[in-house]
Amino acid sequence: MAGNATTGTAAPSAFELAQRQGDEAIRTTLLDAASRLLAAEGPQALALRRIAAEVGCSTTVLYRMFGGKAGLTEALYIEGFQRFRRCLAAVPHDPDPRVHLRELGLAYRDNALAERNYYGLMFGEPVPGFQPGEKALLTALSAYTILEDAVAACAAAGLLTDADPRHVAVSFWASVHGFVSLELNGHLPDADAILDTLMLGISSGFFVTPRK
Amino acid sequence: MAGNATTGTAAPSAFELAQRQGDEAIRTTLLDAASRLLAAEGPQALALRRIAAEVGCSTTVLYRMFGGKAGLTEALYIEGFQRFRRCLAAVPHDPDPRVHLRELGLAYRDNALAERNYYGLMFGEPVPGFQPGEKALLTALSAYTILEDAVAACAAAGLLTDADPRHVAVSFWASVHGFVSLELNGHLPDADAILDTLMLGISSGFFVTPRK
Numbered sequence: 258m259a260g261n262a263t264t265g266t267a268a269p270s271a272f273e274l275a276q277r278q279g280d281e282a283i284r285t286t287l288l289d290a291a292s293r294l295l296a297a298e299g300p301q302a303l304a305l306r307r308i309a310a311e312v313g314c315s316t317t318v319l320y321r322m323f324g325g326k327a328g329l330t331e332a333l334y335i336e337g338f339q340r341f342r343r344c345l346a347a348v349p350h351d352p353d354p355r356v357h358l359r360e361l362g363l364a365y366r367d368n369a370l371a372e373r374n375y376y377g378l379m380f381g382e383p384v385p386g387f388q389p390g391e392k393a394l395l396t397a398l399s400a401y402t403i404l405e406d407a408v409a410a411c412a413a414a415g416l417l418t419d420a421d422p423r424h425v426a427v428s429f430w431a432s433v434h435g436f437v438s439l440e441l442n443g444h445l446p447d448a449d450a451i452l453d454t455l456m457l458g459i460s461s462g463f464f465v466t467p468r469k
Numbered sequence: 470m471a472g473n474a475t476t477g478t479a480a481p482s483a484f485e486l487a488q489r490q491g492d493e494a495i496r497t498t499l500l501d502a503a504s505r506l507l508a509a510e511g512p513q514a515l516a517l518r519r520i521a522a523e524v525g526c527s528t529t530v531l532y533r534m535f536g537g538k539a540g541l542t543e544a545l546y547i548e549g550f551q552r553f554r555r556c557l558a559a560v561p562h563d564p565d566p567r568v569h570l571r572e573l574g575l576a577y578r579d580n581a582l583a584e585r586n587y588y589g590l591m592f593g594e595p596v597p598g599f600q601p602g603e604k605a606l607l608t609a610l611s612a613y614t615i616l617e618d619a620v621a622a623c624a625a626a627g628l629l630t631d632a633d634p635r636h637v638a639v640s641f642w643a644s645v646h647g648f649v650s651l652e653l654n655g656h657l658p659d660a661d662a663i664l665d666t667l668m669l670g671i672s673s674g675f676f677v678t679p680r681k
Contacts, residue, residue, distance in 0.1 A: 298597050301513040355676060381593065381654060385510050416676050424666035425675050427657065428648075431667060435647020436640075442593060445639065454636035455643060462674030463637050464567060464628050 292374035337375030342400035344368040354410035504586035549587030554612035556580035566622035581649040
């Protein structure tokens with residue numbers, strides 16, 4: 258009661274809640290169709306008329322929800338990073354921060370494979386000239402921060418080498434990103450074994466101390 | 470003399486040589502224009518009419534040289550990997566194979582930055598549905614083999630951990646590829662420091678042995 262009284266808004270009615278659920282379902286359907294078209298056919302397929310035809314609605318629905326093509330692209334970017342953040346945030350905190358970091362690496366890959374249509378938009382540049390806005394950048398940052406915090410926890414536990422933990426976090430991201438990009442583009446037939454080697458190499462290095 | 474006598478072909482005349490030089494220059498100009506358009510505007514810009522207009526020639530020149538759009542895409546792919554291979558092959562062989570591998574990583578990045586318009590085509594999937602042909606795949610392989618040989622040299626010198634050298638080579642490639650992709654897409658403001666950390670991490674690992 259107090260919350261509604263101070264803000265002056267009434268609690269949403271059952272009808273309003275149902276409407277919101279419907280809007281959310283429509284929104285997700287539109288975004289998934291748009292990301293699928295973008296991944297399959299490139300940016301020229303990201304036309305409101307094309308997406309409307311794919312989903313079976315009028316372009317008015319798309320204009321009302323996203324304002325236009327730029328708003329739709331921004332919404333795709335945000336949706337991709339929100340799913341990514343939820344996936345990383347769902348990784349349980351192992352007492353050993355190295356194990357946690359490794360689990361985050363595996364979750365990163367799982368999300369990229371599950372959401373491959375979003376992945377290229379998030380980290381590539383599939384829509385020439387598109388610049389994400391402030392909300393999109395903050396969403397991306399909130400996902401990345403989970404990786405950075407995991408590396409910082411390794412540093413706090415005295416487990417890291419002398420390197421700057423922020424640089425280690427980016428390096429870890431770059432390595433996993435490279436692996437995922439190559440896997441998504443079909444360049445890694447033996448992907449599971451590669452990921453094992455990569456994760457082991459990241460933690461312990463690929464080289465031994467040379468024999469004297 | 471012997472070579473020409475046995476094959477039955479005459480040595481090319483000065484005129485023919487000049488013609489070939491001209492063809493090669495035209496070819497490079499067309500490929501560079503096409504790769505620039507592809508990187509800047511996406512696959513819909515990869516139209517023969519558009520490229521011809523950009524360079525100031527007729528589409529007949531493009532049809533004669535590449536046979537059509539598929540042949541042009543294939544030629545772009547081959548050109549990118551040939552430049553890449555030349556760049557890796559030019560790295561001097563340091564007596565320490567770890568140093569050689571590191572230098573290859575740096576050359577990989579230099580080539581990607583210098584040839585950024587080709588890079589996405591080589592390792593991404595910017596032209597939906599394009600499948601490189603046999604010659605293109607062999608050219609790509611001949612570049613990759615240089616990295617693989619460098620890792621095998623580390624293994625032969627007893628410098629590698631127990632991991633399969635072929636998996637280490639792919640992991641090394643994935644890490645550098647991820648770094649380069651993120652740098653090309655503007656995600657790494659502090660790229661030089663990241664690359665230092667990444668290279669150090671790849672060789673020695675990011676983690677120390679935990680304190681007891």
